[in-house]
Amino acid sequence: MGRAMSAEMGAADSWRVTLPCTRAEAEAIDAADDLAIDAVLMTTEEVEDDRERWRLDAYMEAEPDAAMLAAIRALVPSATGTAPVVTALTAQDWVALSQEGLEPIREGRFVVHTSAHPTMAPDGGRALLIDAGQAFGTGHHATTSGCLAMLDGLAERSFANVIDVGTGTGVLAFAAAFLWPEAAIVATDIDPAAVEVTRANAAANDVSGVDLIVADGALHETITAKAPYDLVIANILAGPLVSMAPELAAIAAPKAVIVLAGLLETQRAKVVAAFADCGCTLEAVDLRGDWTILRLAAGAQRYVPASPPDPKGRDGWALDI
Structure with missing residues (x-):
């Protein structure tokens, strides 16, 4: 051994x-x-x-x-x-x-870097300093970089109320705050340590106005009080995504955009089916190696779960690496 x-x-x-x-x-x-x-x-x-x-x-x-x-x-x-x-x-x-070999990652308007590899922001874009620590989310995993690309592709659309579920280090919430500076941004995680890491990263990147919430699931009273959200981001894992589909659909505004990641391509059908059961429609797919990033549209009517949420499958939800 x-x-x-x-x-x-x-x-x-x-x-x-x-x-x-x-x-x-x-x-x-x-x-x-x-x-x-x-x-x-x-x-x-x-x-x-x-x-x-x-x-x-x-x-x-x-x-x-x-x-x-x-x-x-x-x-x-x-x-x-x-x-x-x-x-x-x-x-x-x-x-x-966490720092070994982590060269800056560039996706659209964003460049994500660590302290060991400082870099300048692209013209009209944003550099984000994200040092790995107690939470996942340096931007170097295909799921996170794919989400950055997906958000960058939505830049011309208007969003007023955004939530990042399973925020990890906060990188996706920070990207949303840059793209839609007038929007209300909520970032949640089941892990209090991740929320504290996000808080520290927000200070390091001079990001303000992101509302941080420690929450198990998406139907926490503080989250639902701010719903509905016209952009829902969840970079977690396939199991929790399937389990939480009714919760995530319930906090989405009619026709909201839902960005999902943390799933393998082999798991796509199961995740898409779970959200289809909640009235959501698949609109775009970004396949990166074995990993898949999905963009869905919520139904035309606000979804109401038929029964209380089932927490099974939420363990280990904050992937965001």
């Missing part, structure tokens, strides 16, 4: 277990509603368009015991016989890991 920790960085704050996997295994992990593992699971394509070269990283607060390692290994049968790499992480490790 491999272990890695720099002695000079001090005691471990958290731990990571890494194993190779296949794309099929990664898709199964991403699609699962409840894996009953007390860890944050992330899958990554290591070699572009190679179905066999993916990686599973499991992050947890305590050093993994034999039971935890066995549970993680069970998710990736293709890694049988491969020793998991267990890495102790400190706060300094997280910063180093």
Whole structure:
């Protein structure tokens, strides 16, 4: 079993277990509603368009015991016989890991960069400084960059009331604030740490007026009090998107634009069907590798859920990486 920790960085704050996997295994992990593992699971394509070269990283607060390692290994049968790499992480490790190799990302009017790679804004555009930390969302994942492109493509349209559900680091809410400076912008996340990261990032980028809310789901009373929204953004995961479709449709204004991401192309049909059941129509698709960004239109009438929302599937909703 491999272990890695720099002695000079001090005691471990958290731990990571890494194993190779296949794309099929990664898709199964991403699609699962409840894996009953007390860890944050992330899958990554290591070699572009190679179905066999993916990686599973499991992050947890305590050093993994034999039971935890066995549970993680069970998710990736293709890694049988491969020793998991267990890495102790400190706060300094997280910063180093998050910044390594993160060159600026350019999408339309936006450039997203870290402190390690400062850059100028494009003409008529906006540079956003987003350093990775306790929340996901540096703009370097295809889902986030795809959402930036989708929002940029909507720049000529007018929106007055915008919500970013599962905001992560706030990058999509900040982009919306730049594109529609007169709009009311709400950014929510289930994780209080992510909301605090967004607050700090707003200050670092001189973004004001974004209303930050810690909320489990989209029908939190503070969110519904500000509804309906004519632009709804949700960059989370396929499972939560399906589970939350009635909630997201319920806070959308008639004919509102809904931008969805965090899903694999293989999961598109399931997500689209869940929103179709709520009166929403697919209008545009941006396919980026295995990931898909969707733009939908809400129905002509305000959607009213037939029953109370089902929270199943919300765990791990804040992807935004």
